Amino acid sequence: MKAEKLKGHLDLLLLSVLSRGPGHGYEVITRLKVRSDGAFQLPEGTVYPALHRLEGAGLLASGWDVVAGRRRRIYHLTMAGEAALAEQAAQWREFSGSMTRVLGASALATAGGMA
Amino acid sequence: MSGGTSDAPSDLIEDYLDRLLVSLSGSPRQVRHTLAEVEAHLRDAEAEGIAAGLPEETAQVQALERIGPVHAVTGRPAGLVRPSAALLRRLTLTAALIGGAGFVAIGGAGLVGRLLQVLKGNLFMTTPFPPGTYTQADCARWLAGDPGTRSCVTAMLADHAFDYLLQATACGLLGLAGLAAYLFLRRRWSDRATATALPAGAAEGLGAILAGIAAVACFGQVVDLETVQRGIGVGEPLSLGIAAAVAAGAFAFALWHRLRTVRMRTT
Numbered sequence: 001m002k003a004e005k006l007k008g009h010l011d012l013l014l015l016s017v018l019s020r021g022p023g024h025g026y027e028v029i030t031r032l033k034v035r036s037d038g039a040f041q042l043p044e045g046t047v048y049p050a051l052h053r054l055e056g057a058g059l060l061a062s063g064w065d066v067v068a069g070r071r072r073r074i075y076h077l078t079m080a081g082e083a084a085l086a087e088q089a090a091q092w093r094e095f096s097g098s099m100t101r102v103l104g105a106s107a108l109a110t111a112g113g114m115a
Numbered sequence: 116m117s118g119g120t121s122d123a124p125s126d127l128i129e130d131y132l133d134r135l136l137v138s139l140s141g142s143p144r145q146v147r148h149t150l151a152e153v154e155a156h157l158r159d160a161e162a163e164g165i166a167a168g169l170p171e172e173t174a175q176v177q178a179l180e181r182i183g184p185v186h187a188v189t190g191r192p193a194g195l196v197r198p199s200a201a202l203l204r205r206l207t208l209t210a211a212l213i214g215g216a217g218f219v220a221i222g223g224a225g226l227v228g229r230l231l232q233v234l235k236g237n238l239f240m241t242t243p244f245p246p247g248t249y250t251q252a253d254c255a256r257w258l259a260g261d262p263g264t265r266s267c268v269t270a271m272l273a274d275h276a277f278d279y280l281l282q283a284t285a286c287g288l289l290g291l292a293g294l295a296a297y298l299f300l301r302r303r304w305s306d307r308a309t310a311t312a313l314p315a316g317a318a319e320g321l322g323a324i325l326a327g328i329a330a331v332a333c334f335g336q337v338v339d340l341e342t343v344q345r346g347i348g349v350g351e352p353l354s355l356g357i358a359a360a361v362a363a364g365a366f367a368f369a370l371w372h373r374l375r376t377v378r379m380r381t382t
Contacts, residue, residue: 024152024155025152025153025155025156026155026156026159026160043181043182043183043184043187044156044160044181044182044183045153045182045183045184045185045187045188046183046187046188046190048149048152048153048188048190049188049189049190050190052145052149052190053190070155070158070159071151071155072152072155073148073151073152
């Protein structure tokens, strides 16, 4: 999937990935790829401004730790982040359900027209 | 982050981090943190590539392709990245080098001019004002400065030649101060980001071009004076042309030396 399409959903994706446990930037990107079966490909650098913005908004917090011999900034969800994730996930499900219903009806109509 | 200097061998990740450093905005702490995060990220990606059997340089290229351009990390479009502090430093160094060398060349022209004055006289050095364009008071002032002569024109020529040599000497001293400032600032700004903010040899190349243009213009004026005024006043443009040609040659040699050093470092 193209990076442009992911832009509007990046915050939700990052909150979701970090809801499974704290992680540093590289780890977050790796989890995102694995969980999307490699479908979500974006310039990895774009994750950092998003992480910093979410931290600035109080949805994430970070601390420094040494992992595998390297000093890393580990992010984790705050309480506000958990609440935001729940809200955004609910909105997405509602939007996704509506889209599926519309597309499903359209697909049926197309199939009917062809018959 | 490992320290790099302008003499260190090229490391693509270090170069990327240098560009990122000068493009990041925010508090010093935010900048340090982002830089550390991105370096850990790139080294992880590089290690992953090496573990997959890639050569180090290919692994670095792959890591950089994956992370994307610097503006992806800064979160601002490329056009909005603030003017690089390193670029401003490098431009200052370039201006100090070219300006300093240029003024020193004018000082050198003064020395050549003095030699020509001794050998060929003041009429060869400067052009007298046409009759009717100066007053008795001007004549009195010039004669007061040259008590050994009674001719207004001779005294005027001596005055003009002296002014030229005095101004050239002042320019030479100013140029030496400019070059001293250049050497001081170059030592102070010896970081890799500043060294790589402009292509290698940019200052030397620009200096060679400017000095070359100045030399051609001066020699053109020499030819013009030789043909139109039978050599009167040729000394000034001739001395400036010789100095400019020497400066152009020096810049060209420095450019050749710089490019050769860079080529040897990369092979």
